[in-house]
Amino acid sequence: MTIVRRILLGLAGSSVLALAAVPANAMPRPQADEWWFAAWGVRSDVWPVTKGQGVTVAVLDTGVNASLPELSGAVLKGDDTTGNRGDGRHDSDEKDGGHGTAMAALIAGQGGGSTDFQGIAPKAKILPVHVTSKLGDPAGLLQAYSAGIRLAVDRGAKVVNLSQGVNSETMPNHCDPRVQQAIAYAIQHDVVVVASAGNEGTGANWPNLPASCAGVLAVGAIDKSLGPWAATQQQSYVAVSAPGVGPMIDKDGRYHPNGWGTSMSAALTSGAVALIRSHNPEMPARTVVQRLITTAHPLGPSKWNNRTGYGAIQITAAMNPERYPVPANAPNPVYEALEKWKASQPVAKEPSTARQGHSSNLPGERAHKGGRVSVTSIAVAGALVVILLVGAIVAIRKRPRGALSVSGTMPWGPGNDRRE
DSSP, X not given: OOHHHHHHHHHTTSOBOOSSOOOGGGOOOHHHHOTHHHHHTIIIIITTTOSOTTOEEEEEESOOOTTSGGGTTTBOOOEEOSSSOOOSOSOOOOSSSOHHHHHHHHHXXXXXXXXXXXXXXXXXXXXXXEOOSSTTOTTOHHHHHHHHHHHHHHTTOSEXXXXXXXXXXXXXXXXXXXXXXXXXXXXXXXXXXXEEOXXXXXXXXXXXXXXXXXXXXXXEEEOTTSSBOTTOOXXXXXXXXXXXXXXXXXXXXXXXXXXXXXXXXXXXXXXXXXXXXXXXXXXXXXXXXXXXXXXXXXXXXXXXXXXXXXXXXXXXXXXXXXXXXXXXXXXXXXXXXXXXXXXXXXXXXXXXXXXXXXXXXXTTOOXXXXXXXXXXXXXXXXXXXXXXXXXXXXXXXHSOTTOOOOOOOOSSOTTOXXXX
């Protein structure tokens, strides 16, 4: 199967919106239909403490319709890494009705409009980064992902949401090298990277990038019964789970009561991370992920399973270290996987300076920033030059013909960059 077909099938695993919209006058209030608010105690226990203020969540997706009343004031000027022009504030999705907008609203919906749709972190800001709308974007899908992650980090995002899925079955370590390097860059800069686990658990069940990449908090889906959603991916990389069945809005502001998919789970988890980081601004990203995993509610007879990971996230427990302490040495498989990947990478050797005719500890040598150089220093330097020239002439005369001087080798070279 070609890589193009694998990508096509991977993208088909994105969460979808029910096509039949409900008239505005028949829509239930968010507090009744958005069942995760009650399950997590968002209004009663979380919002009195924080609504996500001070945290930017990057939504790497199809763009976000910033003109919707439900997102009024929440969407920053973003960017486009597909090779097209744009600032991310237009949703180019024609397949699912506005995937990026739906994810942004789950995170930071403001209420209002015709739907009154609210996200779980309405005071957080959304940084929209257009990374895909269809196959064939000029920059290439995986290149757009990697560039988008780096851009989000450089623009100050503390959470990166990737409700995306591309088959990584045949990739080394189940991740494209460019995307993996970008994820490592994000974590180096104290950013939490969240991704959807995938929606093919009852089908092909391929590993999905970026969830399968080291260092990513991969999220599975649960339904209203708090059991695993039927099609959530069954993979070893699944770390936690969150609601993946419920209402969404599309890019035109229409309300869809029957959305589904791990894209939703990842977006809600990104909103939860924003709430945690807002309430604990000094808490490192590593600790945020560790606490989400350790305080999750297991769903099944074992502590971990390949559909819901360590369990359903519990926002109030994860955001309150004093009330719910977690040992510093508690397991953190997400970051342990990244450390393992880093240890497997080749280390570039520094070029040797032993034969360059210069020693850093010559008598009388001093570091200086401008200023005057003494006559003595000039004299010493001149003598050294004479000695070196004489030595070089002697060495040339003594070197046998045909002898080669090797200046060094590169641990890698061009041509090794994997393309999707």
